[in-house]
Structure formats: C-alpha cells, structure tokens
Amino acid sequence: MLTPLIFAVPKGRILDEALPLMARAGVVPEAEFHDKKSRALSFACEKADMRLIRVRAFDVATFVAHGAAQAGIVGSDVVEEFAYSDLYAPVDLDIGHCRLSVAEPEGHVSGANRSHLRIASKYPNLTRRHYEKMGIQAEVVKLNGAMELAPSLGLSSRIVDLVSTGRTLRENGLIETSTILEISARLIVNRAALKTDERVGALVERFRALVAEKKAAA
Numbered sequence: 001m002l003t004p005l006i007f008a009v010p011k012g013r014i015l016d017e018a019l020p021l022m023a024r025a026g027v028v029p030e031a032e033f034h035d036k037k038s039r040a041l042s043f044a045c046e047k048a049d050m051r052l053i054r055v056r057a058f059d060v061a062t063f064v065a066h067g068a069a070q071a072g073i074v075g076s077d078v079v080e081e082f083a084y085s086d087l088y089a090p091v092d093l094d095i096g097h098c099r100l101s102v103a104e105p106e107g108h109v110s111g112a113n114r115s116h117l118r119i120a121s122k123y124p125n126l127t128r129r130h131y132e133k134m135g136i137q138a139e140v141v142k143l144n145g146a147m148e149l150a151p152s153l154g155l156s157s158r159i160v161d162l163v164s165t166g167r168t169l170r171e172n173g174l175i176e177t178s179t180i181l182e183i184s185a186r187l188i189v190n191r192a193a194l195k196t197d198e199r200v201g202a203l204v205e206r207f208r209a210l211v212a213e214k215k216a217a218a
C-alpha cells in the first residue's frame, strides 16, 4: 500500500473554517478527531492513503517544510514569518482573515523617528523586517501569547500582534497604529513532495478549484 500522505492542520481557530473546505476536497478525518477528550495527534482519514496531524500553527509550517508532512493549512502570517524555501503556498483559501499590526498604549503613541525600538511579538522576523524598511533597528522580545501585557508592564514600548475584531487591543488599553500584513489561511505543500507525489498536485488542484467555485458564487 502507498505511504499515507500526511496533511497537517493547526489545532485552534482556523480549524472550524478549514474543516468544511477540507471535506469538500476529500480530506475527512475519522470521528476521533472531533472528540475533545482524545489526546491523539494523528488521525486516519476516509481515504486510506491519508492521515491528518493536528499541531500548533507554527509547527504546521515546520512539519511541511521538512517533508514530515506533505501538505497542510496555515495562516499566511506563519508562511511569511519563516520564509522556508522548501515550503510552497499555492492556494489562498480565503478563510482565517486577520491582520498583523503594530499597537501602542493609548495616550503614549510615540513617533517613528527613533533609531531603536523594543517590541514584543510572536513574529520576530516579520517585525524586524518591517522596521528595517524604515531604517529602524527593532529589538524584539519574543512572546508566545498575551503580548498585550508587555507595554503596561514595561517590557516593550509597542507590540506586533494579530488583530481581528480589535477587541483584545481595546480591552488592554492599546491602539492599532499601523498594519504590517493582511492575513488569510493558505494551503501549503512541501516542494519536493509536489514534484514526486502526484497526490500532492491533485490536492492543490482540488483546493484551487473549490476556492474558484466559492469566488464565482459570491
């Protein structure tokens, strides 16, 4: 039998929007995948030659870039943060929309005319790149969540974080001062697998057709 194709998905908020699309593309995990009590991380699929793995968003990109998974779904924030050369993101799935923005404490918005800034973010590369373009050296304090706490506790003057409704910023006394990147979820594939495994190319075509269909119907 063929080695199963490994499809990686993030475990959190993208998943609810991704599952219906995946189902239409023929990626349907076994019932245990939906059991909140299950501690399993790898799941059989309706198609016998496919398995689904559920990992953290940043790790989806890592598994696919290294060829441990052949395909997956992840936000374009993650794709851009790593810029892995072996990872190809051929289809914008038009789900998981949000943005990566700079935010500062309300009432303490500082000018951009500083040569050095300390910024808290889960995205050190995107943050540095953004400020480099403006000739500013950004010292990034890497956090994995709750960035919004950093300015009030003196850890940084600004944060770079994901914004969707803006509620988290508001409730933590911060305002959005600029947008770095508009984000949506992407189908990602391993470049080598795309060349050597025809199932990967077929998946890309199925997702591409589904997105085109959805656009045409809108």
Ligand SMILES: Nc1ncnc2c1ncn2[C@@H]1O[C@H](COP(=O)(O)OP(=O)(O)OP(=O)(O)O)[C@@H](O)[C@H]1O
Residues within 6 Å of the ligand: 010, 011, 012, 013, 014, 015, 055, 056, 057, 058, 074, 075, 076, 077, 078, 096, 097, 098, 162, 163, 164, 165, 183, 184, 185
């Ligand atoms: N409001 C939002 N906040 C955070 N991420 C969002 C938001 N809206 C869409 N996204 C997208 O969802 C992705 C996170 O996906 P998800 O929550 O499924 O992953 P996760 O594995 O739970 O993440 P984590 O590593 O933070 O636990 C982000 O990378 C981003 O592309």
Ligand SMILES: O=P(O)(O)OC[C@H]1O[C@H](OP(=O)(O)OP(=O)(O)O)[C@H](O)[C@@H]1O
Residues within 6 Å of the ligand: 144, 145, 146, 147, 161, 162, 163, 164, 165, 166, 167, 168, 169
């Ligand atoms: O603009 P909003 O709609 O308020 O959404 C943005 C918030 O959502 C995300 O956090 P998440 O809930 O994923 O938790 P995290 O802090 O662990 O990343 C993100 O990091 C923001 O904190």
